[in-house]
Amino acid sequence: MIFADLLRSRRRHQLTADDLAALEASVSGLRSLPARTTMISRDEPVRTSTYLMEGFMCRYMDDQKGDRQLVAVHVAGDFVDLHGFPLGYLDHDLATLTACQVAQVPHAALDGLMVTRPNLTKLLWFSTLLDAAMHREWIFRLGRLDAIARVSHFICEIETKLRAVGRSDGSSFHLPMTQADLGETCGITAVHMNRMLRELKDRQLMTIRRNQVDIINPAGLAELGEFDPSYLFLDNTG
């Protein structure tokens, strides 16, 4: 069952068995990718899209000095570059954080599905717009929150996403990102990220140690990060 986590906790019930079977039939291959590897570079034409079955990936852009800005962090169940199907190329790089298992779907097959399966098409469209909604929240985070609130917000977001696909129990989960990665996500330096994480620990909100996140006070963390999960379009709000 390749697409076991696709749209899980998010309208998955609208995916009929037929649609799922058609999607699975469109898969051209499964691949294993090593950790910390750039899979697609910006501007290169793409002819397949990638579904992430297991692992963590991220999308990022570079500035003139070569510093990165992450624009998305992906977990199991995400169609990481489905937007490349209508767009034709990516405006950013796509890389793995951990070793990953992915399934690839040729765009030619997706064109076929668009003709015969409007319901599936609309759900795939929905999934790309979910990413856009997260982008908007990231804009909000960078534009309106200070450093400690940004970190809190991001941790709440990633926890909620992981919980939606059964990878978090609500308080504890694996997050394979260094403090430098987190800084590149939140628009602050690694040094300042370190200080913010210390402060979150001091305030008894959460700890990170060896890629393991423990949320001590979920409500307090969400409050500090002004986190409201409605932009994640979950079936069961909360």
Add this chain to the structure above:
Amino acid sequence: MIFADLLRSRRRHQLTADDLAALEASVSGLRSLPARTTMISRDEPVRTSTYLMEGFMCRYMDDQKGDRQLVAVHVAGDFVDLHGFPLGYLDHDLATLTACQVAQVPHAALDGLMVTRPNLTKLLWFSTLLDAAMHREWIFRLGRLDAIARVSHFICEIETKLRAVGRSDGSSFHLPMTQADLGETCGITAVHMNRMLRELKDRQLMTIRRNQVDIINPAGLAELGEFDPSYLFLDNTG
């Protein structure tokens, strides 16, 4: 010709006369909206989508203190809330900046188009992903650029968008945003925005006066703002 500016300079040639006719036939009504009015509030269900024929609109989110963060600025030719069609509700507010002329398309009609017109569907999907690409660039801008570069980048973006629909000659255009609006776009205060605009003038890069932007040194402005228009997916790059 309602959709004269739809996807203009961006794959409009892929829109067949048939597709355009079908889209126009789906329009349920034209409306005039007054300036500075909230048209859709977040979380309320939406049953139609709005195409902007003339004027400026924006999308924004509020923080706990009530301060705004703009997440998009829309110009003629934009389908401002087409993402509401697959999503079902908006995760942000949608408001006019100027008086606007809009056309409304019921989602029920779009469902019909999805069944019969995969080519049109893919182009509409594309247009929502264009917004997502701009979101990513906004994340980059807020996360990696300092204040003056953010302003430069935004001005380059809006100029390019306006030029694509014939509303800018490349150096001079109308931009109905106050310095407070620009601050809410770039994640800085109105006071600091004022200082940055003065510096851009002092550096002989651009001026703004009474909503009129004059770009004195386009190359210099793009350089300062690290602006590369490839994320706008224009037909003629450059």
Add this chain to the structure above:
DNA sequence: CGCTGTCTTGAGGACGGTCAATGTTCGTGG
């Protein structure tokens, strides 16, 4: 057991925020 990447901590400085006062523009109505 040493190398490398990651984390931690400190000191000093710059960028942008806050607060507050003043100037300018423009629409409205007398």
Add this chain to the structure above:
DNA sequence: CCACGAACATTGACCGTCCTCAAGACAGCG
């Protein structure tokens, strides 16, 4: 045509958050 008020723009002084630079501690891995 002028008076008025409201919104917008401008400027200055002060301050805090976060950055920069630098050194050292720690952990994982060959």
